[in-house]
Amino acid sequence: MKSIFTDEGFSEIKNRLDNLKEDAPRQWGKMTSAQMVHHCQFPLNIILEKEKTDMKPNWFVALLFKKSMYNDKPWRKGLPTAPDFKVTEDKDFDKEKAKLSSLVEELGSIRDKEEWMPHPVFGNFTKEQWGKMQYKHLDHHLRQFGV
Structure with a gap:
């Protein structure tokens, strides 16, 4: 999996984000493109330590899903969104x-x-794991809108 911390991964995400249009049709899910770009800010605000979350560590969830956060397999379409990260209002x-x-x-x-x-949920991540997870989340939602 690519990483937001590599030149290639960073440039790719920036270019794809630049190419995202407001009227891009979603391929799955319920969010509009405006809601999606707002949603994608939550994890970045957390890693940048600009925002705290009420999410609590969950060792059962961590054991089951932690590796899927940063492995080489893209996330499947229609995964449920953490309640703290749901966006339903217009943006x-x-x-x-x-x-x-x-x-x-930044x-x-x-x-x-x-x-x-x-x-906050999965515990300790290495720099490599954080970089892959951030890339993977952004990639997932950019694919959701065809970019």
């Missing part, structure tokens, strides 16, 4: 896309950092 596409792009840039600017906080 301004241009505003939310700009915010997401800024967060991706994460890219600190990609050489070696020590990363634990994931």
Whole structure:
């Protein structure tokens, strides 16, 4: 799996995000493109330590799903969204896309950092695991809208 922390993965995500259009038809799910770009901000705000979540560590979930967060297999269509990350209200596409792009840039600017906080549900992640998981989440939702 690619990583948001590599030049290739970072550039790819940035280019795909730049090519995302508000009227892009979703391939699956319920979110609009505006809701999706807002949704994708949550995990970035957490890794950047800008936001806290009430999500609690769940060792059972971690044992079952942790490796799927960063392995080489893309996430399947229609996976359930964590309740804390659900977006149901209307959003301004241009505003939310700009915010997401800024967060991706910010994460890219600190990609050489070696020590990363634990994931709120899955516990300790290495830098490599964090980078793959962030790439994988963004890739999943960009594919959802055909980019």
